Amino acid sequence: MPNYSKNEIILVRYPFSDLLSSKVRPAVVVSTPHPSQDILIVPLTSRTASLLDGEFLLSDWSAAGLNVATLHESCCQCYTLDSFSPIATRNRDMIICSNRNKKLDQQIIMKLKLGKTYTQKDRLILPEDLIRKANQQKREGKLNEAITKYRRAIKLSPNSFILYQNLGDTLAQKGLLEEAVLELKKALELNPRSALSHSYLGEVAIKQKLFDEAIFYFDRAIEIQPKSHKYYNSLGLALIGKEKYDLAVNCFQKAIELKPDSCWGYYNLSQVLSKQDKLSLASSYYQKAIRLNPQLSNDSKKSNNIVSPPKDSLEMAFTGERYIPRVKGQIRYEHLHRYGLCLEIVRGKSVLDIASGEGYGSAILSKTASSVVGVDIDIESVKFAGDKYQDKSNLKFMVGQCNSIPLPNESIDVVVSFETIEHHDQHEEMMQEIQRVLKKDGILVISSPNRLVYSDLPNYHNPFHVKELYHQEFVDLLNKYFLYFTLYGQKICMGSFVYSLNDNDKYYITHYTSNDQEVLRKNCSLDDPVYFVALCSNNFNGIQYALESVYLDKNDSLERASSETSSYTITATIISCSQDDPEALWGFNVDRVQQTNTSNSNGIKLMLLGWVLGKKSKVEAIEIIYNHVVVKQVLIDFPRPDVAQVYSHVPDAEMSGFETIVDIGELVEQGELLIQAVCSNKSCILLKKVQFQVVAAEKQ
Numbered sequence: 001m002p003n004y005s006k007n008e009i010i011l012v013r014y015p016f017s018d019l020l021s022s023k024v025r026p027a028v029v030v031s032t033p034h035p036s037q038d039i040l041i042v043p044l045t046s047r048t049a050s051l052l053d054g055e056f057l058l059s060d061w062s063a064a065g066l067n068v069a070t071l072h073e074s075c076c077q078c079y080t081l082d083s084f085s086p087i088a089t090r091n092r093d094m095i096i097c098s099n100r101n102k103k104l105d106q107q108i109i110m111k112l113k114l115g116k117t118y119t120q121k122d123r124l125i126l127p128e129d130l131i132r133k134a135n136q137q138k139r140e141g142k143l144n145e146a147i148t149k150y151r152r153a154i155k156l157s158p159n160s161f162i163l164y165q166n167l168g169d170t171l172a173q174k175g176l177l178e179e180a181v182l183e184l185k186k187a188l189e190l191n192p193r194s195a196l197s198h199s200y201l202g203e204v205a206i207k208q209k210l211f212d213e214a215i216f217y218f219d220r221a222i223e224i225q226p227k228s229h230k231y232y233n234s235l236g237l238a239l240i241g242k243e244k245y246d247l248a249v250n251c252f253q254k255a256i257e258l259k260p261d262s263c264w265g266y267y268n269l270s271q272v273l274s275k276q277d278k279l280s281l282a283s284s285y286y287q288k289a290i291r292l293n294p295q296l297s298n299d300s301k302k303s304n305n306i307v308s309p310p311k312d313s314l315e316m317a318f319t320g321e322r323y324i325p326r327v328k329g330q331i332r333y334e335h336l337h338r339y340g341l342c343l344e345i346v347r348g349k350s351v352l353d354i355a356s357g358e359g360y361g362s363a364i365l366s367k368t369a370s371s372v373v374g375v376d377i378d379i380e381s382v383k384f385a386g387d388k389y390q391d392k393s394n395l396k397f398m399v400g401q402c403n404s405i406p407l408p409n410e411s412i413d414v415v416v417s418f419e420t421i422e423h424h425d426q427h428e429e430m431m432q433e434i435q436r437v438l439k440k441d442g443i444l445v446i447s448s449p450n451r452l453v454y455s456d457l458p459n460y461h462n463p464f465h466v467k468e469l470y471h472q473e474f475v476d477l478l479n480k481y482f483l484y485f486t487l488y489g490q491k492i493c494m495g496s497f498v499y500s501l502n503d504n505d506k507y508y509i510t511h512y513t514s515n516d517q518e519v520l521r522k523n524c525s526l527d528d529p530v531y532f533v534a535l536c537s538n539n540f541n542g543i544q545y546a547l548e549s550v551y552l553d554k555n556d557s558l559e560r561a562s563s564e565t566s567s568y569t570i571t572a573t574i575i576s577c578s579q580d581d582p583e584a585l586w587g588f589n590v591d592r593v594q595q596t597n598t599s600n601s602n603g604i605k606l607m608l609l610g611w612v613l614g615k616k617s618k619v620e621a622i623e624i625i626y627n628h629v630v631v632k633q634v635l636i637d638f639p640r641p642d643v644a645q646v647y648s649h650v651p652d653a654e655m656s657g658f659e660t661i662v663d664i665g666e667l668v669e670q671g672e673l674l675i676q677a678v679c680s681n682k683s684c685i686l687l688k689k690v691q692f693q694v695v696a697a698e699k700q
Contacts, residue, residue, distance in 0.1 A: 130156075135166065143174045161190035165197045172204050180204050195225035202234055211241035229259035233268055240272055248272045263293035337490070338418045338533065339364045341547050342445055345535075346372075349413035352437060354402060354430075355420040359385025359395075365416065366395040373407065375400040403429035407437045417446045419531075425467040431481045441539035444482070447490070448474055448532050474532050484543050485536035489529025585619075586647055588612035590675065590688045606673070611640045611657040612687060617679035618652055622687070624662050625674040633678070634660040 134149035150167035157163060168184035171177075181204055187197040202217035218235035225231065236251030249272055255265035266289035273282035339361045346369040353362040356374025358381065366372045366389075374397040376382050385397045400406040402417075403426045415434050421427055434444055451468035455461065469477070478485045535543045590610040612619045624632040638657030647653040662673065673690040 131163065138166070138170050143170055146170050147174065159190060161187040161194060161197070164190065165194065165200065168197075169200045172200065172207070177204050177208055193224055195221040195228065195231065198224065199231055199234060202238065206238055206241060209241065211238050214238035214241070227258060229255040229262055229265060232258065233264050236268055236272070240275070245272050245276050261292060263289040266292065337549070338447055339416075341533070341549060342414070342416055343368050345443060345445065345545050346414045350411065352405070352407065352412045352415045354405070354415065354417040355423070356385060356397060357381055359389050359397060361416070361418065362395055362397070363389050363392060366392050370394060373398060375405060377401050402426065403433055405433045405437050409436055410439045412437045412442060413439055414443045414445065417444070419447055419449070421446065421448050422465045422468045427467070427477060431477065435481055441542060442537065443542045444534075444536040446534050446536065450529055450532055453530050471532070474534070478534055478536055482536040483538045484540050485534050486543050488533040488535070488547050490531040490533050491529045584614065584616055584685055586613040586615050586650055588677070588687050590690065593690050593692070606662045606690075606692065607660070608662060608675070608690070609659045611643050612636060612677050613643065613647060613650060613653055613656045614677070614679055617681040617683065619677045620680050621678045622658055623676050623678055623684070624660070625676065626662075626671065632660060632662055634658045
């Protein structure tokens, strides 16, 4: 018998008959370092797999006469080479014996002599080892290594649909989309009921902008696995690619219903609503997503098997915190007008735009300025702006803060800061930094909301604003840091303007207004401005620019204005936002949502009627939540004999109803009310949500 060292492993293949399955499978003969046990017989199944990349040392060697006596579940058994008699050892699952055929023993010994020798550090490589390593490398972004291992594993297990599925997804991440489609379709051939394979094909189709194909695959995935919120999110993104926004909204709402604690449904819903110009509602959903995942603003591209929405052009997501150019309406006029005011002020000068955001304003200023630097605290915004406006040689973007501007002393001619100061409370530090970077005769153009008109009078709270200023507070701050300044007001108005069509004539705008009896002539000023705009400098000549002006929308019309100021109707949809909890509630319902007013001057008023009946703890009240603020608390004390008839054994059923009128306090295109129960044990249970839409009524 050959003399094998205890730390040597010798590998040979031969046909192996599996008595349980009656199938012929390959196996290896392996020497063992145990002194009394020289050979291991190892079956090569999908579990025990291959050795050394699936290549065997000897091919087509038949051990004729070798019989399998007993086969348990898997793996191997030890033998003495001289007798080849069965040996019962612990932790072994298989017993194999020979006919004590000396000729056969000699054949085995000869083949072992010819076999290659490996030290014990070389191990059998099993398919599950390859898959585990490939999956890990895929997660780590080592895509080339993962692809190689998936292909090796497929050689060993060619009928495993999961291997083709994982390989296809990895190829897609690598950008090899055509190859990915081929592998994923092989996975579907092996398992047509794989929802994940359909989903991966849908994601690839979105990347290829084949949105109809993507919709088909996501529909199929949902048919197979209807409770997956991920597939509804992905289907919604494919529908966005087809500009089927209403259907996309339905998909994201379904995703939220299936998994209300996942940020992605809320985030995706906020984005499609912003495309529909439903900005107030979009902002509220975005804030909900941020509360569920504070890292979302930085990680929104990492979608956890949810692909990012297609972008035909470079666009930044609307969050409600920063203005972006595609947003329409009042906010557009306010922002663009401010930058328009500065075009002559910055001509031929070096400019700093503080809180530059998406970069659109800095780009406007770069048309007349010699150079513009946009500074923003958000890294993603800076990167986005740099990518979008990279073709402008006199424009760059930097990460910085209002109280720490990354520019040298006295290096800037003009600083513009629009709607920035209210987003923090370090006003003194901000003004000191502006003074530092401005040249001696430099100019600051700064705007700030008028707290009295913006927030106090309408009882409105902007969640992004930290410290708004009243008129005198703003004046005092400017007086402290600048010798000269002029203060302007900004306000959105509807009006008619008459002016000369002769380009050579200088014209002035006279302000007319009216009451019920007459037309009145007034000074050209804005009563109760919503925003202040200040032009500041330590050089008197720096404030001699005339900023009185009007921003006109060429697409505006009197007909549109009339329709927007007409009466309106409210349509409301009641949908469930939580499952009935049989442990906490006997039941609940919102029976009716009804409009109570049609005059837009009074905002939105809705009447709510319903009932709720607690089980473990009595429900004492319901809270109505709008824009994340409790706008009303209603006691549960309204008679409901119909409920008492059904729940006759519950003492509280008789007075389990509620009826109330909710005053939203503002006219919006659409919104959402959340209704939650407040129990006597101080717990809260989310009940229903009411979505409403405001539609202007046709004039008779």
